[in-house]
Amino acid sequence: MEASSSAMLKKYQHVLSLAFAVQEINGNPKILPNITLGFHIYDSHFDAQITYQNTLNLLFNLMKTVLNYNCGSQKNPVAVIGGFDSETSLHVATILGIYKIPQSLVILFGLQEGEVLRAVEIPRDSVSGRELRWRIQMHRRVDRGRSLRSGERADISGKAVSDVTQLSSLYRMVPNEAHQYTGIVRLLLHFQWKWVGIMAMADDKGEKFVQTLEDKFSQHGICTAFTHRMPTQSNILGVVAFLDRFMNMTLFLSSTHVNVCVVSADTHMMLDLQVVLNLVERDMKPIGKVWVMTAHWDFSLEPFLQFLDIQVFHGTLSFAIHSTEVQGFPHFLQTQNPYSDTDGFIRVFWEQAFKCVFPTTIRKGSEGSCTGWEKLENLPGPFFEMSMTSQSYSIYNAVYAVAEALHARHSSRTRHGARDHEDHLKRLQSTAFQLHPFLRSVSFNNSAGDKVFFDEKGELVAGFDIINWITFPNKSFLRVKVGSLDPQAQSDGKFSINDRIIAWHSKFTQVKPLALCNDNCQPGYSRKRKEGKPFCCYDCASCPKGKISNQKDMDDCFNCPEDQYPNSGRNQCLPKKLNFLSYNETLGTSLVVLALSLSLITALVLGIFIKHRNTPIVKANNRNLTYTLLVSLLLCFLCSLLFIGQPQILNCQLRQTTFGVIFSVAVSSVLAKTITVVLAFMATKPGSKMRKWVGTRMANSVVFCCSLVQASICVVWLSTDPPFPDVDVQSVSEEIIMECNEGSAKMFYYILGYMGFLALVSFIVAFFARKLPDIFNEAKFITFSMLMFCTVWVSFVPTYLSTKGKNMVAVEVFSILASSAGLLGCIFSPKCYIIVLRPELNSKEQLKKRNK
Structure with a gap:
């Protein structure tokens, strides 16, 4: 196996992960038995010309390159693992695609640029801040200038990466870019961060990042507080303006109140951001923000952390390609020493890492000389980590993907009867393009237990981890996995995060930061x-x-x-409270006591009249009508109890009809009494023909006929549209009125109207008969009672219509009691007075005297 990668020393762990994977595979008899894998590592120097040159050297010769001519080389490349830089990897793919050699790319969405500042070492205490900024800028300009001299442009790579799936020989060891955008939005929505900033490079890739995020933000109700594009620089004449833009951005970041900033954390972007943060530390108050970084970023990739207080990144949330700790890798790192033959970079790395040198003859113990006993685990985390990073994990999986594809192809050829192993190996080496079908369909579980396979676009099917970065004053740090984004999970499990274990920047005192344009609108x-x-x-x-x-x-x-x-x-x-006239409340209880008291009084009066039924005063005014009137009044008082209590079907249907019929009987009895008085006077005249009408038959007929009409109205009402229990939730805002819906309101008003008609006729007849010679002036008493009755019911109508709920029921109950009590008091109280208190007046002699 061949591998081409920009072997920058800060990425030395990636080289070691490649070597570790190859070592594991060669030592595993279940994968490619009797076949030993090897690798070569090439440095692209982030230069298109060198990239093309090294790719051709890889394919044809170690020395002078002659196209399509391979002589004396022991290299048999079947696949290439590209680097993290998208532009470099695509340059490699351009050449490899011609010769059908698969390339398994470890490329971060086509957004990450090369590591421009790969080997800059500037002691912080030896230069001023301004000189530091000048050196950073100059070094960056030189690397960009070299790329331009090779005829390459940034927008070319940006366009190529966006169309990366069109390269059939290119496989991506990272998830689809769209998943990360979705994860960023889900993360912001989870914490209700709606007012955030965006920072990216001022190039085509940065513009794509900004436009994509802004579009997704607008779809999910998130606003962009600011968008800053870090400037690019390729002209030495523009250095002053370039630094001015850095200073302006420094001033802005130190003054803005936006707490959350999403950063496209590629190498150049993070370099520029560190320059800005260094300026802030020197001249202004510290910046405390929640940085949301894309999966490009890793502390171990940042070369200038030695010049920056990394506490500014405390509490940062970043996405990382899902990775799992690989057993054996830390031990593999611990066994590395300057004399191991793992790769050809170990001595260069050792000198830079431990700040020592290897003289021609090592002088053990001499100051400044490398002893070979230095330990990698003693290096600070920002420079070298002992646990496998997500980028190294991608390289590890890429090696295994190619090995599994080779193994599948080898097994397939063996099943089809290859003559001998040597012939098969030669065919394997000469037809590397035949590896594509096996690489597309590769699917395996790696040693960490994760399943590795590609989708139809040649992209790794995987998710992201959400990392919370905890930093310490000694420039060490911890990665804490606080969440995950799994595109393959069910909808409710695609995004998960544990808020309780997140450490925030000290500015927020461990309280979840707010990211809003203004304060929340509170409930209400x-x-x-x-x-x-x-x-x-x-x-x-x-x-x-x-x-x-x-x-x-x-x-x-x-x-x-x-x-x-x-x-x-x-x-x-x-x-809402239930609103109905209850027996348990004061108003209901008062009406019940009043109704029962009046009923008791009526029963007492009836008893008095029955006891003295043979006395002249009882016999004088039609005894049967008197009994009928008293019984109907007693029932009127009792029927008022039907209106009290929670409405039910039975009492709703009975209360108005019962009240209407009984009251009609009572008013009809009063009318009959009045008519009896008039007829009795007319019958006393000599030769009058009215004598035949005087008697109980006529009085009973009046009561029966008048009551029958009311009863007929009630029967029609109950048969067509009867009352029923109902609730009114609109009339009173805080109560539910439980009421009896009258069904047909017209029938209810017919009943009231008919009673009013009977009362009016009784009042008129009694009014004209009030001066007729009557022993006990009953006509006069009936006139007063009808006047009171009509007054009560005339005032009832507007009062009833203007009230709601239990008050409306109470008005009707009170009207029933008042009108009935008026009849009882006006008609029977004078007679009871004579019967009980003046019995001497209740005699025939007194009647004769009163007549004279």
Whole structure:
């Protein structure tokens, strides 16, 4: 196996992960038995010309390159693992595609650029801040200039990467880029961060990052507080303006109140950001923000952390390609020493890592000389980590993917009867392009237990880990996995995060940071858009009467359910109270006591009249009518109890009809009494023909006929549209009125109207008969009682229509009791007075005297 990668020393762990994977495979008898894998590592120097040259050297010769001519080389490349730089990898793919050699790319979405500052060593205490910035800028300009001299342009690679799936020989050992954008949005929404900044490079790849995020943000209600594009520099004449832009960005970051910033964390972007943060540390107050980094970023990739207080990155949240700790890798690292033959970079790395040198003859113990006893685990984390990073894990999987594909092809040829192993190996070496079908369909579980396979586009099917970076003053750090994004999981398990274990920047005192344009609108308020401002900036308006909002930042208030009503703060719905005239409340109890008391009085009066039924005063005014009237009044008082209590089907159907019929009997009895008085006077005249009408038959006929009409109306009502229990949730905001719906309201008013008609006729007849000679002036008493009766029911109608709920029922009950009590008092109290208190007046002699 051949491998071409920009072997920068800060990426030395990637080289070791490659060597470790090859060593594991060669030592595993179950994969490619009797076949030993090897590798070569080439440095592209981030230069297109050198990349093309080394790719051709890889294919044809170690020395002078002659196209399509391979003589004396022991190299038999069947696959190439590219580097993290998208532009370099695509240059390699251009050549490899011609010769059908598969390339398994470890490339981060086509957004990451090369490691320009791969070997810069500037002691912080030896240069000033301004000189430091100048050296950084100059070194970056030189590398960019070299790329331009080779005829390459940044927008070419950006376009190529966006169309990377069109290269059939190219496989990506990273998940689809769209998943990371989705993860960023889900992360922001999880913490309700709606006001965030975006930072990226001012090139085509950075522009794509910004435009894609802004589009997704707008779809999910997230606003972009600012968008900063780090400047690129390729002209020495523009250095001053370049540094001015850095200074302006420094001033902005130190003054803005935006707490969350999403960064496209490729190498150049993070270099520029570190320059800005260094400027802040020297001249301004520290910046405390939540940095949300893309999966490009890793502390171990940053060369200038020695000049920066990395506490500024404490609490950073970053995405990382999903990785699992590989057993045996830490031990493999511990066994490395300057004399191991793992690769050809170990001595160069050793000198830079431990700041020592290897003289021609090593002088053991001499100051500044490498002893070979130095330990990798003693190196600070930002320079070298003992645990496998996600980038190294991708390289590890890439090696295994190629090995598994080779093994599948080898097994396939063996099953088809290869003559001998040597012939088969030669065919394997000469037809590397035949590896593609096996690489596309490769699927295996690596030693860490993760399943590795590609989708139809040649992209790794995997997810992301969400890492919380915890830094310490000694420039050490911890990676804490706090969440994950798994595109293959069910919808509710695709994104998960554990808030409780996240460490935030000290500025936020371990409280979840807020990222809003303004304070939240509290429950009871709704958002009101500010003119001329982004939709994330708004005012808060109190909910209108009758509506509530029970969450923060609601777009609109809403009505409570019908059985609930808003509280005073308009942020909660309270259950409505049931409203009906209950026996347990004071009003209901009072009416019950009053009805029973009047019933008892009526029964007592009836008893008195029955006891003295043979006395002249009882016999004088039609005894049967008197009994009928008293019984009907007694029932009127008792029927009022049907109106008290929770409405049910039976009492709803009975209360109005029973009241109507009984009251009609009572009023008909009064009318009959009045008519009896008139007829009795007319019958006393000589030769009068009215004598035949005087008697109980006529009086009973009047009562029966008048009551029959009312009963017929009630029967029609109950047969067509009877009353029924109902609830009214609209009339009173805080109560549910439990009532009897009258069904046909017309029939109810027919009953009242008919009773009013009978009362009016009785009043008129009694009024004209009030001065007729009557022993006990009953006509006069009936006139007063009918006047009271009509007054009560005339005032009842507007009062009834203007009230709701139990008050409306109480008005009707009171009207029944008052009108009935008026009849009882006006008609029977004078007679009871004579019967009980003046019995001497209740005699025939007194009647004769009164007549004279």
